[in-house]
Amino acid sequence: MEKHVKEASVDDGFFIMAGLAAPAAAVIGKRASGHIPYVKNMRLDLVPNVVFVPVFTLGAIVAATAAQMSRKSAKVEESSAAEQHKEESKKD
16 A cells, blocks of 8 residues: 555645745735726625735635645656556566
Protein backbone atom coordinates (compact mmCIF):
# COMPACT_ATOMS: atom_id res chain seq x y z
CA MET A 1 0.00 0.00 0.00
CA GLU A 2 2.84 2.42 0.79
CA LYS A 3 4.11 1.80 -2.71
CA HIS A 4 0.98 3.27 -4.31
CA VAL A 5 -0.04 5.91 -1.74
CA LYS A 6 1.85 9.18 -1.50
CA GLU A 7 1.42 11.85 1.17
CA ALA A 8 0.05 15.14 -0.10
CA SER A 9 2.28 18.15 0.42
CA VAL A 10 1.80 21.81 -0.42
CA ASP A 11 4.48 24.37 -1.23
CA ASP A 12 4.57 26.83 1.68
CA GLY A 13 5.65 29.78 -0.47
CA PHE A 14 2.52 29.62 -2.59
CA PHE A 15 0.40 29.27 0.54
CA ILE A 16 2.02 32.35 2.15
CA MET A 17 1.68 34.47 -0.99
CA ALA A 18 -2.02 33.67 -1.20
CA GLY A 19 -2.43 34.60 2.48
CA LEU A 20 -0.65 37.93 2.01
CA ALA A 21 -2.38 38.96 -1.22
CA ALA A 22 -5.93 37.96 -0.26
CA PRO A 23 -6.69 40.66 2.37
CA ALA A 24 -5.70 43.47 0.03
CA ALA A 25 -7.71 41.90 -2.79
CA ALA A 26 -10.69 41.52 -0.45
CA VAL A 27 -10.72 45.20 0.49
CA ILE A 28 -10.22 46.37 -3.10
CA GLY A 29 -12.87 43.95 -4.36
CA LYS A 30 -15.34 45.03 -1.71
CA ARG A 31 -14.90 48.70 -2.62
CA ALA A 32 -15.22 47.95 -6.33
CA SER A 33 -18.29 45.78 -5.82
CA GLY A 34 -20.50 48.86 -5.64
CA HIS A 35 -19.67 49.68 -9.25
CA ILE A 36 -20.13 46.22 -10.78
CA PRO A 37 -23.78 45.62 -11.74
CA TYR A 38 -24.00 41.88 -10.99
CA VAL A 39 -22.13 42.10 -7.69
CA LYS A 40 -23.97 45.24 -6.64
CA ASN A 41 -27.07 43.16 -5.87
CA MET A 42 -25.20 41.23 -3.13
CA ARG A 43 -24.79 44.39 -1.03
CA LEU A 44 -21.28 43.64 0.22
CA ASP A 45 -21.15 47.13 1.73
CA LEU A 46 -23.42 45.85 4.52
CA VAL A 47 -20.90 43.16 5.55
CA PRO A 48 -18.28 44.54 7.97
CA ASN A 49 -14.61 44.26 6.98
CA VAL A 50 -13.92 42.40 10.24
CA VAL A 51 -15.99 39.49 8.88
CA PHE A 52 -15.45 39.81 5.14
CA VAL A 53 -11.64 39.99 5.01
CA PRO A 54 -10.88 36.86 7.11
CA VAL A 55 -13.53 34.80 5.33
CA PHE A 56 -12.23 35.91 1.93
CA THR A 57 -8.63 35.20 3.02
CA LEU A 58 -9.44 31.70 4.23
CA GLY A 59 -11.34 31.00 1.04
CA ALA A 60 -8.40 32.17 -1.07
CA ILE A 61 -5.96 29.99 0.89
CA VAL A 62 -8.22 26.94 0.55
CA ALA A 63 -8.67 27.58 -3.18
CA ALA A 64 -4.92 28.02 -3.71
CA THR A 65 -4.17 24.83 -1.79
CA ALA A 66 -6.79 22.87 -3.72
CA ALA A 67 -5.50 24.16 -7.05
CA GLN A 68 -1.94 23.23 -6.19
CA MET A 69 -2.91 19.77 -4.96
CA SER A 70 -4.98 19.07 -8.07
CA ARG A 71 -2.06 20.17 -10.25
CA LYS A 72 0.28 17.82 -8.37
CA SER A 73 -2.18 14.93 -8.54
CA ALA A 74 -2.49 15.40 -12.30
CA LYS A 75 1.30 15.16 -12.62
CA VAL A 76 1.36 12.03 -10.46
CA GLU A 77 -1.41 10.41 -12.50
CA GLU A 78 0.42 11.26 -15.70
CA SER A 79 3.69 9.77 -14.46
CA SER A 80 1.99 6.62 -13.12
CA ALA A 81 0.21 6.15 -16.46
CA ALA A 82 3.57 6.45 -18.21
CA GLU A 83 5.08 3.86 -15.86
CA GLN A 84 2.20 1.45 -16.49
CA HIS A 85 2.62 1.92 -20.23
CA LYS A 86 6.34 1.12 -19.95
CA GLU A 87 5.59 -2.00 -17.89
CA GLU A 88 3.01 -3.18 -20.42
CA SER A 89 5.40 -2.62 -23.32
CA LYS A 90 8.10 -4.65 -21.50
CA LYS A 91 5.69 -7.56 -21.09
CA ASP A 92 4.96 -7.68 -24.83
